[in-house]
Amino acid sequence: MTQEDNKQELQDRLDALNAQITKQGSHVRQLKKDGIADAIGEAVEQLQALKLEAATLQDKLQAGETQFNRKSFDDLILRKMFVIPSFEIHGGVKGLFDLGPPACALKAAMIDMWRKHFVLAENMLEMECTCLTPQVVLKTSGHVDRFTDLMVKDPATGECFRADKLLEDAIDDLIEKNPTMPNAEKEEHLKIQRQADAFSPTELDELLVKYNCKGPSGEAYSPSFPFNLMFQTSIGPEGTAVGYLRPETAQGLFVNFRRLLDLNAGKTPFAAAQIGLGFRNEIAPRSGLLRVREFCMGEIEHFVNPNDKSHPNFASVAGKELVLFGRDDQLGSGKTKTVAIGEAVKSGLVNNETLGYFMARTQLYMEKIGMDPKRLRFRQHLTTEMAHYATDCWDLEIQSSYGWVECVGHADRACYDLEVHSKATKTPMVATEKVDPPVGIEYAKIKFDRKLLGQAFKQDQRIVSGLLDGLAEDWKNFEPIATALDTDGKTTVDGFEITKEMVSWTKSSKKVHEVKFTPSVIEPSFGMGRILYSLLEHSFYTREGDEQRTVMRFNPQVAPQKCAVFPISSNAECNAVVDEIAADLMDSDLATRVDKSSAALGRRYARTDELGVPFAVTVDFETLKDNTVTLRERDSMKQVRLPKSEITPLLMRIVHGKLNWDAVTKKYPLVQVDEGDGVVAESTEKGPTVVETTSRGRFRRPAPQN
Amino acid sequence: MTQEDNKQELQDRLDALNAQITKQGSHVRQLKKDGIADAIGEAVEQLQALKLEAATLQDKLQAGETQFNRKSFDDLILRKMFVIPSFEIHGGVKGLFDLGPPACALKAAMIDMWRKHFVLAENMLEMECTCLTPQVVLKTSGHVDRFTDLMVKDPATGECFRADKLLEDAIDDLIEKNPTMPNAEKEEHLKIQRQADAFSPTELDELLVKYNCKGPSGEAYSPSFPFNLMFQTSIGPEGTAVGYLRPETAQGLFVNFRRLLDLNAGKTPFAAAQIGLGFRNEIAPRSGLLRVREFCMGEIEHFVNPNDKSHPNFASVAGKELVLFGRDDQLGSGKTKTVAIGEAVKSGLVNNETLGYFMARTQLYMEKIGMDPKRLRFRQHLTTEMAHYATDCWDLEIQSSYGWVECVGHADRACYDLEVHSKATKTPMVATEKVDPPVGIEYAKIKFDRKLLGQAFKQDQRIVSGLLDGLAEDWKNFEPIATALDTDGKTTVDGFEITKEMVSWTKSSKKVHEVKFTPSVIEPSFGMGRILYSLLEHSFYTREGDEQRTVMRFNPQVAPQKCAVFPISSNAECNAVVDEIAADLMDSDLATRVDKSSAALGRRYARTDELGVPFAVTVDFETLKDNTVTLRERDSMKQVRLPKSEITPLLMRIVHGKLNWDAVTKKYPLVQVDEGDGVVAESTEKGPTVVETTSRGRFRRPAPQN
The missing domain is CATH 3.40.50.800 (Anticodon-binding domain)
Incomplete structure (x- = not known):
């Protein structure tokens, strides 16, 4: 058996094992979710055994490979000022890095090509929105609530940890160390574990004491406190208006949807784009440009009719082959597949043409800037990974010395973003499309008792009638209200209590030449900093026979x-x-x-x-x-x-x-x-x-x- | 007399009046500074009379001119999404604006040309540093202390004001309204006025009550509180490390000086550059892109030997004519002069070649992007306007419907920036230059009593001996220490008390082939947002005979x-x-x-x-x-x-x-x-x-x- 064969066999076994791990992990999550306590302990043990085996295999495999020469790479990166720690002479700040002259020029070239490849080539509407964002916008998008974790500190070192994770780990440990624990007792612990992220700070503090959780220094943790990953500040001299640094650029585009649609003469589909900074106060930023606190993003929001996600230029990329790592393969063979994107969409592996179109365009962009195509793959999100509203998500992952790293997300986010902003601001965010021949729709023909409405809602009566008019346009939306009014004589719409006396209706139907819809958003989101760092690694090599002579193989288009x-x-x-x-x-x-x-x-x-x-x-x-x-x-x-x-x-x-x-x-x-x-x-x-x-x-x- | 002649005469009178106002303002400031109380009241009155006269003339002059059609301009800017208020559907935020598709492309073209015109053409070292900045850096630069004002609020409207300005105005008012006030009483008030920015919050609160200062709503102001124009946040999960959003990009370049010098093979002069965001929490942001809270800057830091500020490419611009508004003209004729920059440097009007070189290059850049050259001028800072360390400053001002607005600063900042960071971090920030033939220098040959030094400073002894070694290199720097030790037997160096017994010295001289120096910084600083806005105004016109047909005359190079x-x-x-x-x-x-x-x-x-x-x-x-x-x-x-x-x-x-x-x-x-x-x-x-x-x-x- 040659060394190459041997390596292949090891790799095959590792792939199979990784698939088993993914499957088992998913199984454990499902058990926890469903509260099937009896099985969890065993399932977790199996998972850990699999992980240990995989780690051993990985070591074997790596021992036979030429290692990435990190020392030599890091030396070059710092010496030639590609990337350097920010504020170095003042002691630096974790997770903040400056780009020196060569990386700055490289980034400018990458962005110039991004703009030409995406924005110019497709007439996207590029915007530049502010980083400073008022609280109401990020409250609406869900970031104010969802970016919060409960944290504890090790009082001796000041190191911070997520409190719920500590509790979960402590319970796993306890159960593992006591294999003879009676089932009833085990279930009690697991019930606590399942609620880990729902406890109040005080409850969590008590539980951390109860489970004897201690910091690396051996001391008990500090009381837990809420920590939001967004950087907070206040805007204006009053000091009362809470603002954040945006954690992503997308929200600026969503809130401008109506103006963008107008500028596009009311036509969909169209795409908006933005290149700019995002900020996340990472708890434990690692070295390199992969997890930093201030980073450049390039985001595209493609607005499309949810009933027709075809793309006019799909044919131009249909033959492009991509390395796909689908959900089933992650849980099954552990192997990627090389498939033409046209086939992948046809077979339903990739949900729709527009999503597939952008995946292929991303691959082409990566090749254009000189990324090694052998170290690129698209990984589909597992169902348990996706947000509840998302239809399908594929991450472009780039392999570097840190493993496979997510660098570009491609998500079909359905109508979620426009709907939340529309609801919060009571601003309609819909597009219209002509239909030929006209289609029949069912709607509610409604009539208000304006006097009653006026008495009940005073200056708000227009908002209420507007809300009901909107719902009445489609019988599907109005039916639950009609049923509630018929049954209970009253119902609540957006916080307003409506009584049967205020409104009368008839179910009707009509032919329309135009349909209204809230567009779906398909979002390719580029982490430009991560791409830049990956490109530095992919470009680095040493001359054969002379390890001292390091080279960056930037192609002439992007070379600084x-x-x-x-x-x-x-x-x-x-x-x-x-x-x-x-x-x-x-x-x-x-x-x-x-x-x-x-x-x-x-x-x-x-x-x-x-x-x-x-x-x-x-x-x-x-x-x-x-x-x-x-x-x-x-x-x-x-x-x-x-x-x-x-x-x-x-x-x-x-x-x-x-x-x-x-x-x-x-x-x-x-x-x-x-x-x-x-x-x-x-x-x-x-x-x-x-x-x-x-x-x-x-x-x-x-x-x-x- | 033709209308044109009439206009010219009005303009001449206005220019002369403005010069008188500038001169009188300077006179008033000097009187306040010197504490010559008797004369201040009268001087202020004269100043106000002059201002009134100027305002009347200005009105006359404008009545005869075609007005800038702001309504039509604003309509176009908003409708075509050049510039729109950020987060509009959520109610917006004062001082935050988004760039829509055409302005975004225009800005990209402007920046591309900036990079080619400055960075590429002169091999500048471009960097991209972070916006998030730890407190220590901005404490060192002086921003943490100097960007703080005491504020009060009108409790009814929430409107904010600078407390010291309110007090100053109130005292001016009081004196004006009481022309018969006895001199002794007047002097008492003026003494308070002169200290307005030095009072504690409590003192200021009492004074605002004493002088009966009330908000626009008629209610008394809230207690005063300190307000820093920088946006503050905290970096890291601990929540204890204060950070700010940088108010300028320059500091990132200063703290990287040593690495930049190394990358440039130790040679000066060289320039570093940066394009990026700056943030200032303006108290009362006005409309338009002229005073906003988040803005794009382009800054160049040219590091040069303070004893030789010649520029190798000066000859290439020496013949370029600029409109200069020098200090003397501002205080005298009120008229600008059109002068070749070579002449201006030769006559001493502009301090040195490097400063002059950048002024000419800025003018050329403005012409390249399509700015109207007739609406550009360089205004020199008055001596009272400049920071104490600065050598000479010239602002490129662009005329728009808001008047002459500072868009690019050109400042010779001497060694200030490098020196403060060097001192705070104990990092040498010097360059060396070969001298041929060698020059003789006087220095102190010093010898330490290591034992005494060790007893006195323990682990700090190296810092102390390093400090003294540094000072000893030039007799001029060591002489005051020698004198103090001779006279008092001890002295303090950077907080360390040195006694005569610790160090002995001899004044010596030697020939050196290399001299060390802290480079001077010559800094052109571009407000890209203001330039963009000015370009929009300069590009706007309506077709003759049809006011409805609005046109933007972008040149083909920058056109979106x-x-x-x-x-x-x-x-x-x-x-x-x-x-x-x-x-x-x-x-x-x-x-x-x-x-x-x-x-x-x-x-x-x-x-x-x-x-x-x-x-x-x-x-x-x-x-x-x-x-x-x-x-x-x-x-x-x-x-x-x-x-x-x-x-x-x-x-x-x-x-x-x-x-x-x-x-x-x-x-x-x-x-x-x-x-x-x-x-x-x-x-x-x-x-x-x-x-x-x-x-x-x-x-x-x-x-x-x-």
Whole structure:
């Protein structure tokens, strides 16, 4: 058995095991939810045994693999100022990072491509809403309530923990350690465990004492207190208006839905987009850019008729193959499938065309910016993971040294967002669509007793009649009210008590040429910071045979700097040509790095490799004779010689994706150069070579071929 | 006398008056500062009389001018979603605005040009630092202390006011209303006024009662409380670490100075740059984008040897003429001067080359994005306006309907910023520069009594010896310590008490090849939101003879959409060509607007005018015969006819600034079209015209000229 076969077998066993773990985890959750206490203890034990086995397998598998060289990567990232801890000289702040010059340019290029790939290509309506958000908006969206956890501190270290998780863990431990515990006693504990997130702070504090929960320092925890993941502030000089930093950009688009629809001449489907900052006060931010407290997001909200989620451009991506990790596969084989998105939608694996369309477009975007396609997959949310209103969700996960990390969510959120804002603000948030031929609808023809209404609701009577008019438009919505009024003589609508005397109705039907609907929202949500970090890892490698020479393989489109220009010697004549070439490149907006230092040429090439500069032009003594320069490509380390005047137009075409390096090597004669430091480019010349010796290096150059 | 002459005379008188006001204001401030009480009352009265006179003149002047049509402008801005109040359906929040699709694209173009004009062109080191900032950083920079004002509220309305300003105004009022007040009594009041910003909250509360200060509602104010303009939050789950949203982006660059210098291979001068959000909790935000609570800034920190503020590229801008409003002119003639920046630096009006260089580059940037050069000026800060450490400051002011508004600050901040962070973190923040020939310096050769030092400072002894070593490098810095030790036997350095016994010294001199210095910071700081708003105003106009037809004259480089494409008829053949042209434009990243609606062509042109789309292509029946289309330019409303295949390359060249419309009209035959709505393009054809009639409009087209 070869090493490769062996690895494959290990991987297969690990995949199968992971599927079993997912299934067992789901089973345990279901048991807890259903309160089937007898079975839970055993199920949890099985789950832990499976996890242990998987961990052992994982270790075996990794031992045989080349490890990601984190030390070397981290050193490069910090030394070249890709990413650095914020406020470092003042001691730093966990979860806050600055982007230095190369990452800043990389991000600008990524965002520029995102804007062109999504916003421009599809005429999306891009907005820029504020980060500061008043409480009412996030109360409406559910963030004020749902982002709150009860926390305790270890008084000795100040470390914080989620109180409910501590309680759950303590009960699991207790049951595990007492396998002979009588069932009745076990059930009592499990009943407490199931309610862990519903206790008041005082109740939780008592329970933590009862279960003898202690912090890592050995001391008892502090009393528990509520902690919301949103950063809170107050807006305005009064100091009374609570505001938050938005935890996502989406809400700004939802609240602007009506204006956006107007701007789009009332037509659906259409998409709005936003690129901007989000903020989450993470409890325990980890290193790297994967879990930080301030991050850049790119979000798209595609508004579509819930009864027709087809996409006009779906055909253009239907053949695109994606690596899908569906719900059933996660619970079954543990294996991903490579499927054309057209097939996945047809088979129902992916819920609808619009969702599938965006998944394919995301994959294309990732490939465009240079992400390794072998380390991308789409994982479907399990039913237990999704919000109750969501129809289907697929996360694009990117594999990095931290494992598979969710970087882009694709969620069909149904009508939830527009409905909550509509209800909270009493603002209709509906779109209309012409129907041809007209369709028959059932509605309630209603009539108010205006006098009674006026007496009961005074200045609110218009709101009440508006509410009822709205419901009456569709008999399905009005029927429960009609039934309640018939049965009880009264009912409550949005807090207003309506009596039978106030309104009379007849069930009727009519033909309509237009239907009203609350659009569904399909939301691709990009964590730009996570994507940036993953791209840094995917781009990093060391030269074969020289672990010290680290390289970033950014493609020319996203590379922070496009070209380096060096003089082979520091004489004035060479320097003048360097300046001339650099100025010409910069004039075409190609970011250029000039290095006139006295370092050996190989050293200077190595410096550009670390920054991922794809091309380097060297002005040598040949240049002074015939105006030709060498052009070196970073990854192949191959060089061609060409007239200096052709550099800028050539790089312009490469950077704009109209030409690749292969074509360049076919057009111009290859030159072979010893870069020093023991690294020599592969010998791949096509013709006989002429060896020239200059004062600074040995050049071999193919003889002219014609 | 013509109306124009009359206007000029009024303007001259107003300018002179404004200069007198500035001078008198400065005089009053000086009197207050010096405590020369007797003269203040009279000086204030004179100032108020001058202000009244100026206001009257201003009214006269404006009456004769065409007013900026704010109603029409505001309507367009809101209707087309350039700028809209944030969270509108939830009631909005003062001082928060969203950018809708056209402004969002405009801003992206402005920022792209900023990055190319400043960052790329000069190899600046761009960073992206976080908005969340720990307290220690802003304590060090002075923001925690200096951004605090004492506030009071009108209890009836909740409106907030600065308490010290209320007190000052109340005293002014009292003195004004009592012209016969005895000098002794007057002096008592003025003494209180001079200390207004130094009272404690309790003292201020008592004084507001004493001076009978009441809110607009007639009720007494609430007790005063301190109010910091920074938004405060807490970072981390502990809830104890105070953080703020940064009020400016600059601090992130200062704290990264050492890493930036390393990345620049230790060389100065160099510049760092940052584009990002700033936040200020303004007390009374006004309408528009001029005073908001969340805003985009672009800041450059140029680090330079304080002894040599020349700029290597100064010659490239020396001839550029700027409108300068120097300190002396503000206090004297009240008139601006148009001066070449080279002259202004030579004469000393502008302090140094680097400051002047950035002023000229800012002017060039403003012209590039399409700002009206006639409404730009640079105003120098008066000595009383500048921070004590600043050397010279010039604000680029842009004239809008709100008057002259500061949009870009250009400040020579000397070494202040680096020094405060260096001191607070005990981190050296110095650069070195080779000197050739070597220079002689005087220093203190010092020797410590390590034993005494160890006994006195224990683990801090290294900090103490480091501090003294640092000071000893330059005799000028060490001399005061030497004197104090000689005289008193002891002195205090950074809180540490040093005695004579701990250290001995000799004044020495040596030749050095390298000098150390704390760089000066020259800081251009751009308020991108204010610039965006000003650009909207400068771009807005109504067609002559038709006030209803509003136009945005964005230049092709910054225009949110570059081209519109219309079919003259909604038949399938025309539509297919429209789609083909639009796809081709989009493929070259030219944002395109397709309008296939049945609206009249003139109406569709008018819609593109409102969005500032510079070009519109119309596919007509002619197109179906010979593949030519018409291309209309927005401002001249002139049209040419050209092959459809030439549209994309032509617009690419125009958008990238390589071709202008004049050249287009020379290359292709002009077509004259009645746009309907009574608007007809000027007749400017060069040859005889052929009149054609189509089913949808009357086209006149020059006969072929060859």
